[in-house]
Amino acid sequence: MKKKLNFYFFIAIFIAIYFLPISVFAAYYDNVKADAIYKKIDLADYVDQIEGEKLLNEFKRIIAADDDIRQKLYVRLYCWNQPSTTDSELASAIKYAQQQLLIYSVPYPSAIHTDLLLCLGYYKQFSGQLDEALDDLSNAINNAYELEDPRLIADGRSIRGSMLSYQGNYSSALEDLITSQQLYENLNLTYWANDNLSELAASYRRFGDADTALKYQIKLEQVYLKANLLMEADSINNQIAFSLLELGRIDESTARFRQSLTFWKTQQDSVSIADAKTNIAGNLIKLNKIDEALVLLKQAEKELPASYDGPHSSLMLYLAQVYLAKNEFDKALEYSQLASIDFNRGGNQRGENENIYIKSDIYQAKGDIDNALKTLQKFIKIHMSLDKQNMSDRNSEMQARFDTNKIKTENEWLIQRDKDKEQQLQILQRNENMQIIIIILVAIILMIVSVFAYKQVVRKQLFRRLALTDELTKLANRRDTYSQGNYFLKSSQQSAKPFSIISFDADHFKIVNDTLGHDMGDKVLVKLAAISASMMRDTDVVGRVGGEEFLILLPNIDKTKAIEIANRLVDTIAKYDWSQISPRLHQTISAGVASYTNEVELSPLLLKADKALYCAKAAGRNCVKAE
Numbered sequence: 001m002k003k004k005l006n007f008y009f010f011i012a013i014f015i016a017i018y019f020l021p022i023s024v025f026a027a028y029y030d031n032v033k034a035d036a037i038y039k040k041i042d043l044a045d046y047v048d049q050i051e052g053e054k055l056l057n058e059f060k061r062i063i064a065a066d067d068d069i070r071q072k073l074y075v076r077l078y079c080w081n082q083p084s085t086t087d088s089e090l091a092s093a094i095k096y097a098q099q100q101l102l103i104y105s106v107p108y109p110s111a112i113h114t115d116l117l118l119c120l121g122y123y124k125q126f127s128g129q130l131d132e133a134l135d136d137l138s139n140a141i142n143n144a145y146e147l148e149d150p151r152l153i154a155d156g157r158s159i160r161g162s163m164l165s166y167q168g169n170y171s172s173a174l175e176d177l178i179t180s181q182q183l184y185e186n187l188n189l190t191y192w193a194n195d196n197l198s199e200l201a202a203s204y205r206r207f208g209d210a211d212t213a214l215k216y217q218i219k220l221e222q223v224y225l226k227a228n229l230l231m232e233a234d235s236i237n238n239q240i241a242f243s244l245l246e247l248g249r250i251d252e253s254t255a256r257f258r259q260s261l262t263f264w265k266t267q268q269d270s271v272s273i274a275d276a277k278t279n280i281a282g283n284l285i286k287l288n289k290i291d292e293a294l295v296l297l298k299q300a301e302k303e304l305p306a307s308y309d310g311p312h313s314s315l316m317l318y319l320a321q322v323y324l325a326k327n328e329f330d331k332a333l334e335y336s337q338l339a340s341i342d343f344n345r346g347g348n349q350r351g352e353n354e355n356i357y358i359k360s361d362i363y364q365a366k367g368d369i370d371n372a373l374k375t376l377q378k379f380i381k382i383h384m385s386l387d388k389q390n391m392s393d394r395n396s397e398m399q400a401r402f403d404t405n406k407i408k409t410e411n412e413w414l415i416q417r418d419k420d421k422e423q424q425l426q427i428l429q430r431n432e433n434m435q436i437i438i439i440i441l442v443a444i445i446l447m448i449v450s451v452f453a454y455k456q457v458v459r460k461q462l463f464r465r466l467a468l469t470d471e472l473t474k475l476a477n478r479r480d481t482y483s484q485g486n487y488f489l490k491s492s493q494q495s496a497k498p499f500s501i502i503s504f505d506a507d508h509f510k511i512v513n514d515t516l517g518h519d520m521g522d523k524v525l526v527k528l529a530a531i532s533a534s535m536m537r538d539t540d541v542v543g544r545v546g547g548e549e550f551l552i553l554l555p556n557i558d559k560t561k562a563i564e565i566a567n568r569l570v571d572t573i574a575k576y577d578w579s580q581i582s583p584r585l586h587q588t589i590s591a592g593v594a595s596y597t598n599e600v601e602l603s604p605l606l607l608k609a610d611k612a613l614y615c616a617k618a619a620g621r622n623c624v625k626a627e
């Protein structure tokens with residue numbers, strides 16, 4: 001029993017020590033994997049949205065619930081990777097960002113809070129909440145500067161720059177986009193540097209510098225095609241088409257829009273197909289192919305959701321133009337009104353002014369001179385203010401171009417600060433790794449020590465057993481038998497329960513040795529031991545106390561019962577088929593029984609048993625006598 005307990009104890013220690021490093025290892029491995037996934041998502045290093053979602057789910061699955069740092073990274077990634085095509089998707093994306101902002105409001109500012117604020121502003125601009133979006137983005141950028149976090153500054157200024165550029169606020173847009181461009185390049189974030197460059201190029205185009213835009217765009221298209229980034233390549237292909245259009249190269253522009261239509265047909269993306277058809281139709285209108293344009297626009301109208309206010313505003317404007325050309329003035333006016341809604345929602349002043357101009361044409365064609373004049377006056381007013389802004393933008397653009405040295409110095413300082421922080425983080429990470437290695441080493445040492453300790457205990461137990469066992473018969477030896485006999489005697493003294501012993505001895509054993517040899521004599525002794533041990537209870541002790549003398553200890557057995565047991569043993573041995581050992585062998589034993597009366601020690605009881613055994617021998621052997 002004790003032996004078993006020891007064994008289980010060591011097994012338990014072994015398992016604990018064995019599994020401790022395994023769990024530490026598993027956690028460490030998961031973290032390494034999670035960090036690699038994070039990097040992949042952060043660098044946009046995946047083929048499409050589906051792969052992106054899979055990566056995000058895998059990241060969530062493997063990070064531990066109590067891993068605060070990675071859980072925060074998950075919230076940030078999740079915020080940016082929500083679906084945002086429809087109005088309801090946009091609303092739920094905004095809601096998620098707002099809820100998380102409340103959760104992570106302390107400490108302020110923090111990287112997660114800043115990133116969530118950027119995320120919120122990003123979605124708000126697409127849902128038409130332009131002023132709020134600008135506030136959120138600007139606050140986030142201020143926080144990013146306070147945190148001296150160049151990546152967040154770059155993200156914030158890139159998003160704000162794109163938004164301002166779309167709205168026609170070129171000077172601020174260029175300042176933002178040039179800053180973010182340098183930061184992305186310094187941080188070696190190639191994907192985002194290219195993405196930002198495409199916005200920068202679009203800004204030049206909108207600003208009237210389509211040549212510069214085209215130069216950047218053609219280069220970018222090569223980069224994307226080489227990297228097999230087909231979505232990005234298509235996006236830049238569209239930008240190139242717009243630049244070509246602005247440069248009056250309408251056929252080349254149309255060919256590129258058609259190329260985009262083919263691409264989206266293979267992708268079976270109905271919204272993007274509708275967008276491509278709208279763009280082609282816009283070019284067809286310029287070529288006066290009105291009917292052809294109308295077919296495409298009607299197809300697009302069925303698929304393009306109004307929440308896509310950019311492409312949708314163009315669709316509405318083109319439909320207004322087409323119906324004007326077809327002299328269907330009411331319809332033209334209706335679409336012009338819808339275009340106004342889109343342009344105002346997206347804050348696109350340039351677009352809205354173009355729409356106002358067309359509206360004035362519609363009124364004029366309708367013969368409504370009053371409204372035609374009013375609308376035209378409105379157009380001139382806005383046009384002049386835009387022109388003024390354009391002038392100031394041009395000055396600012398010059399300034400922005402000359403200011404790049406200042407921006408560069410500021411950015412370099414930021415990057416250096418970021419590198420310092422990165423170094424500190426690496427040191428911390430190294431320390432963490434060291435701790436894990438130490439835990440593993442200590443566990444291995446403990447494992448080795450416990451294996452040795454276990455072996456030592458097993459060996460000790462073996463020695464103990466050998467010291468108390470008779471080598472030939474494997475019975476308890478004389479020392480052990482007497483020691484256990486003393487113990488039973490003491491128990492009987494205390495409990496007043498009976499205790500008996502049987503001393504037995506092989507009859508004429510000398511003759512067996514002399515005639516059959518000592519080896520055969522040994523076999524007889526082993527058999528006698530086996531027969532007697534098999535006939536006793538587990539609580540009895542059978543020991544070999546001399547050459548061919550044995551002693552049986554019978555706790556809780558009185559004299560009558562002991563005599564009965566002794567007789568049964570003598571009979572069994574006498575009846576045993578000894579010819580199995582040697583043909584003419586017939587072995588018997590004589591036994592003496594003694595029971596505890598009031599002996600203080602074992603020796604008087606042994607003496608009594610020996611006396612009885614002597615009597616049995618004297619009585620002719622093969623019998624039992626009791627004292």
Ligand SMILES: Nc1nc2c(ncn2[C@@H]2O[C@H](COP(=O)(O)OP(=O)(O)OP(=O)(O)O)[C@@H](O)[C@H]2O)c(=O)[nH]1
Pocket residue numbers: 505506507508509510511513517518519520521522525546547548617621
């Ligand atoms: N084979 C073998 N013989 C042993 C061993 N120990 C003692 N003996 C022998 O046992 C014999 C004991 O002989 P005795 O004491 O004369 O008694 P006996 O011949 O059995 O005659 P009774 O006891 O009077 O019936 C001796 O010949 C011992 O050598 C042993 O371990 N192996």
